[in-house]
Amino acid sequence: QSALTQPPSVSGSPGQSVTISCTGTSSDVGNYNFVSWYQQHPGKAPQLLISDVNKRPSGVPDRFSGSKSGNTASLTISGLQSDDEADYYCCSYAGNYNWVFGGGTKVTVL
Amino acid sequence: QMQLQESGPGVVKPSETLSLTCSVSGDSVTNSGYYWGWIRQPPGKGLEWIGSIDYRGTTFYSPSLKSRVTISLDTSKDHFSLSLRSVTAADTAIYYCVGPRWLQFTYWSHGTLVTVSS
Numbered sequence: 001q002s003a004l005t006q007p008p009s010v011s012g013s014p015g016q017s018v019t020i021s022c023t024g025t026s027s028d029v030g031n032y033n034f035v036s037w038y039q040q041h042p043g044k045a046p047q048l049l050i051s052d053v054n055k056r057p058s059g060v061p062d063r064f065s066g067s068k069s070g071n072t073a074s075l076t077i078s079g080l081q082s083d084d085e086a087d088y089y090c091c092s093y094a095g096n097y098n099w100v101f102g103g104g105t106k107v108t109v110l
Numbered sequence: 111q112m113q114l115q116e117s118g119p120g121v122v123k124p125s126e127t128l129s130l131t132c133s134v135s136g137d138s139v140t141n142s143g144y145y146w147g148w149i150r151q152p153p154g155k156g157l158e159w160i161g162s163i164d165y166r167g168t169t170f171y172s173p174s175l176k177s178r179v180t181i182s183l184d185t186s187k188d189h190f191s192l193s194l195r196s197v198t199a200a201d202t203a204i205y206y207c208v209g210p211r212w213l214q215f216t217y218w219s220h221g222t223l224v225t226v227s228s
Contacts, residue, residue: 051214
């Protein structure tokens with residue numbers, strides 16, 4: 001299966017909102033509500049931000065929200081903070097017991 | 111809280127087998143409904159799912175790696191392992207173990223860099 005498509009980078013000023021898209025196909029993102037998002041700071045392991053398209057695990061601020069429309073999932077970060085500067089990865093179940101990741105998006109806080 | 115810690119050699123020679131173990135603390139690998147997995151990240155690049163194993167020992171592998179990968183469960187030691195055969199430089203990456211859910215990767219190990227080099 002092919003990787004999901006994410007923009008290489010997005011940026012925003014503190015307090016603004018940014019949205020990261022994650023485009024797949026009707027075989028993965030479009031067919032299952034099993035999209036998750038992960039945040040990775042430099043030199044650290046990824047951390048789960050969003051599961052099942054829009055569910056936030058305990059401890060994740062409500063500034064992070066997820067959605068999906070057709071074959072594209074999105075992660076929105078509201079009220080951008082300096083600590084949000086990191087790489088973000090989407091991941092989708094792709095059927096047949098397979099998982100596929102996006103290429104990652106670097107978020108820069110201006 | 112559950113913690114995962116991988117261990118294994120940091121350098122593997124080309125054509126040999128990469129072997130890593132992930133020790134789980136705070137819970138049992140055989141608890142019903144648990145799934146464990148391996149994910150890797152080449153330096154400076156994105157994440158790639160390698161495969162997963164459930165609490166009964168049933169395995170699921172990435173199609174692109176299936177011919178070279180084995181994941182196994184050691185219930186007596188509460189750990190699971192990764193074996194990747196016939197490695198090349200393209201297998202150089204940070205390897206993470208993850209668990210315990212099927213539908214999302216909730217807990218991650220710190221990651222270990224494995225370099226394929228002679």
